[in-house]
Amino acid sequence: MAAMPPVLFRVSLALSCFLLCSEPALVGGIPTTLEGPFPPVTVPLDKSFRGNAVDLPDTDRRVQRTVSGFEPEQISVSLSSNYNSVWISWITGEFQIGDNIAPLDPNSVGSVVSYGVSSSGWSHQATGYSLIYNQLYPFEGLKNYTSGIIHHVRLKGLKPNTLYYYQCGDPSIAMSDIYYFRTMPVTGLRSYPSRVAVVGDLGLTYNTTSTVDHMLSNHPDLVLLVGDVSYADLYLTNGTGADCYSCSFPQTPIHETYQPQWDYWGRFMQPLVSKVPIMVIEGNHEIEKQAENQTFVAYSSRFAFPSKESGSSSTFYYSFNAGGIHFLMLGAYISYDKSSDQYRWLEKDLSKVDREVTPWLVATWHPPWYSTYTAHYREAECMRVAMEDLLYSYGVDVVFNGHVHAYERSNRVYNYTLDPCGPVHITVGDGGNREKMAITHADEPGNCPDPSTTPDKYMGGFCAFNFTSGPATGKFCWDRQPEYSAYRESSFGHGIFEVKNETHALWTWHRNQDLYKYAGDVIYIVRQPDKCPIKGKRNI
Numbered sequence: 001m002a003a004m005p006p007v008l009f010r011v012s013l014a015l016s017c018f019l020l021c022s023e024p025a026l027v028g029g030i031p032t033t034l035e036g037p038f039p040p041v042t043v044p045l046d047k048s049f050r051g052n053a054v055d056l057p058d059t060d061r062r063v064q065r066t067v068s069g070f071e072p073e074q075i076s077v078s079l080s081s082n083y084n085s086v087w088i089s090w091i092t093g094e095f096q097i098g099d100n101i102a103p104l105d106p107n108s109v110g111s112v113v114s115y116g117v118s119s120s121g122w123s124h125q126a127t128g129y130s131l132i133y134n135q136l137y138p139f140e141g142l143k144n145y146t147s148g149i150i151h152h153v154r155l156k157g158l159k160p161n162t163l164y165y166y167q168c169g170d171p172s173i174a175m176s177d178i179y180y181f182r183t184m185p186v187t188g189l190r191s192y193p194s195r196v197a198v199v200g201d202l203g204l205t206y207n208t209t210s211t212v213d214h215m216l217s218n219h220p221d222l223v224l225l226v227g228d229v230s231y232a233d234l235y236l237t238n239g240t241g242a243d244c245y246s247c248s249f250p251q252t253p254i255h256e257t258y259q260p261q262w263d264y265w266g267r268f269m270q271p272l273v274s275k276v277p278i279m280v281i282e283g284n285h286e287i288e289k290q291a292e293n294q295t296f297v298a299y300s301s302r303f304a305f306p307s308k309e310s311g312s313s314s315t316f317y318y319s320f321n322a323g324g325i326h327f328l329m330l331g332a333y334i335s336y337d338k339s340s341d342q343y344r345w346l347e348k349d350l351s352k353v354d355r356e357v358t359p360w361l362v363a364t365w366h367p368p369w370y371s372t373y374t375a376h377y378r379e380a381e382c383m384r385v386a387m388e389d390l391l392y393s394y395g396v397d398v399v400f401n402g403h404v405h406a407y408e409r410s411n412r413v414y415n416y417t418l419d420p421c422g423p424v425h426i427t428v429g430d431g432g433n434r435e436k437m438a439i440t441h442a443d444e445p446g447n448c449p450d451p452s453t454t455p456d457k458y459m460g461g462f463c464a465f466n467f468t469s470g471p472a473t474g475k476f477c478w479d480r481q482p483e484y485s486a487y488r489e490s491s492f493g494h495g496i497f498e499v500k501n502e503t504h505a506l507w508t509w510h511r512n513q514d515l516y517k518y519a520g521d522v523i524y525i526v527r528q529p530d531k532c533p534i535k536g537k538r539n540i
């Protein structure tokens with residue numbers, strides 16, 4: 001794709017102190033985790049960026065249907081478990097919402113992708129499957145929804161790092177325009193995607209559009225979306241919205257959603273994700289409980305996941321390779337205990353990772369284990385207690401999370417203890433959705449939540465006991481920014497993860513209020529395979 005922009009970064013207060021305060025082994029002037037742990041930094045809140053994030057109205061052309069009949073729309077690409085295969089997804093036909101909805105017949109429109117390495121004359125064709133889903137509310141006055149026809153087609157036998165042109169649709173009805181995507185580089189020690197964008201908690205506000213514009217300008221090869229996608233659950237079925245989940249319409253018999261919001265999101269994202277593969281993991285806003293206790297139906301129906309290809313039987317967890325990086329996509333809102341299917345799958349998946357082929361091991365899930373904001377403070381402790389040992393023993397290098405609507409990067413940490421072999425945990429729940437930004441920190445006077453209020457009812461259990469060691473011994477919260485927190489800031493933005501080789505990856509975080517290429521936080525994450533013995537196959 002286009003030439004990569006040079007990495008520029010603004011010398012923030014934190015960095016200038018850092019540069020003056022120590023003499024580290026910088027790589028090209030950029031700090032590395034080898035000089036860590038760093039003293040905690042909090043960037044003060046910029047009060048000029050207040051105000052609610054507001055969703056695009058349905059009159060915005062970016063969310064409107066621009067096709068007719070059964071022409072494909074909401075086109076996206078996602079990866080299979082390896083470079084030689086991808087999924088193409090799209091939607092045909094119109095959704096219906098209201099009283100007398102009649103689901104479309106998914107078999108009435110074919111699922112075909114024609115593709116090849118040149119834009120004239122297709123050398124290959126693949127067929128897939130189609131489905132529809134309903135969102136049903138058996139209550140007086142609530143509207144039901146039935147989707148357009150959702151198509152998923154898997155392309156196989158692709159060459160690595162190759163530009164493919166494609167058209168999708170039903171050849172006897174309508175095919176799409178021509179789009180293109182590039183496959184991931186070959187899976188191997190010296191082969192990496194140039195830039196992986198990481199975003200969370202996107203929603204569909206004007207601030208989301210800034211995040212996505214900036215991300216597009218930074219030319220990612222792959223987008224990771226760490227949960228909380230359309231925020232359709234901030235709406236009633238009649239399309240009236242609210243700015244927060246817990247305060248929205250408590251009088252309704254079931255928590256309503258407005259499913260057209262998903263279609264708006266799919267349309268808005270198409271310019272990016274029809275050419276850059278997107279990999280999504282579920283967040284709490286995808287739960288969308290409806291009639292008969294069905295959950296996650298829009299999430300599981302609309303996206304294609306390499307679940308089967310990675311030995312998972314669930315859309316809630318899976319894994320894939322992108323060059324020499326093995327990504328673990330984990331589910332926080334499904335069982336994760338040591339006896340669960342997910343845990344058993346994870347053990348098996350980890351045991352197959354060969355660090356001479358994929359030296360980098362990156363894990364993502366929605367709610368962070370190491371966040372110091374008041375919002376969702378220690379909410380995922382039971383998941384941490386269940387899974388942290390396993391991830392640590394296999395030497396996970398980096399963890400990406402969302403959920404908390406702000407940015408934070410940890411020092412290397414394991415079991416709340418600074419540990420040179422623990423992962424760096426990065427929270428990027430700052431995509432710009434219409435809920436409140438996270439601003440207060442649990443270590444500030446009066447901002448430590450009551451322990452009993454911290455569990456999430458969809459995750460179950462209480463595991464966030466008071467600390468038994470360190471400066472916060474006997475307490476639920478620290479009385480200053482915890483030592484495991486290296487950098488935190490309440491601004492909207494996105495991150496770019498650039499693996500350079502088997503030891504060095506550059507992480508940059510880009511605030512929306514800066515130029516897209518400027519990084520507010522920048523660090524080389526450096527692996528030390530010789531110092532950090534791990535389980536599993538060959539350690540490189």
Ligand SMILES: *[C@@H]1O[C@H](CO)[C@@H](O)[C@H](O)[C@H]1NC(C)=O
Pocket residue numbers: 048049050051052053206207437491492512513
């Ligand atoms: C969100 O976007 C609006 C303009 O659309 C801007 O005024 C506001 O500052 C942005 N908020 C943040 C936190 O960046």
Ligand SMILES: *[C@@H]1O[C@H](CO)[C@@H](O)[C@H](O)[C@H]1NC(C)=O
Pocket residue numbers: 098099100101136137138139141142143144291
């Ligand atoms: C919505 O679907 C439910 C479940 O099938 C049904 O009970 C209800 O009457 C439907 N509502 C409307 C408005 O059609």
Ligand SMILES: *[C@@H]1O[C@H](CO)[C@@H](O)[C@H](O)[C@H]1NC(C)=O
Pocket residue numbers: 236238239240
């Ligand atoms: C949707 O329903 C709510 C609650 O009944 C009502 O206040 C609101 O005006 C309705 N919105 C529309 C667009 O009808």
Ligand SMILES: *[C@@H]1O[C@H](CO)[C@@H](O)[C@H](O)[C@H]1NC(C)=O
Pocket residue numbers: 292293
């Ligand atoms: C839905 O879940 C509730 C609580 O777990 C249970 O009591 C109820 O029987 C379930 N309903 C259906 C239709 O499965």
Ligand SMILES: *[C@@H]1O[C@H](CO)[C@@H](O)[C@H](O)[C@H]1NC(C)=O
Pocket residue numbers: 389415468469
């Ligand atoms: C984590 O730390 C807690 C508290 O210090 C301790 O009880 C527990 O055994 C530790 N867990 C592991 C796996 O080391």
Ligand SMILES: *[C@@H]1O[C@H](CO)[C@@H](O)[C@H](O)[C@H]1NC(C)=O
Pocket residue numbers: 448466474475476477
């Ligand atoms: C845990 O710490 C909080 C203060 O952070 C304190 O109020 C509470 O009593 C402690 N609980 C126990 C069981 O020690």
Ligand SMILES: *[C@@H]1O[C@H](CO)[C@@H](O)[C@H](O)[C@H]1NC(C)=O
Pocket residue numbers: 027500501502503504
């Ligand atoms: C890896 O990349 C970093 C940053 O570009 C560089 O400083 C280092 O020398 C490289 N190491 C190897 C083994 O190529």
Ligand SMILES: [Fe+2]
Pocket residue numbers: 201227228283284285366402403404
């Ligand atoms: Fe969330």
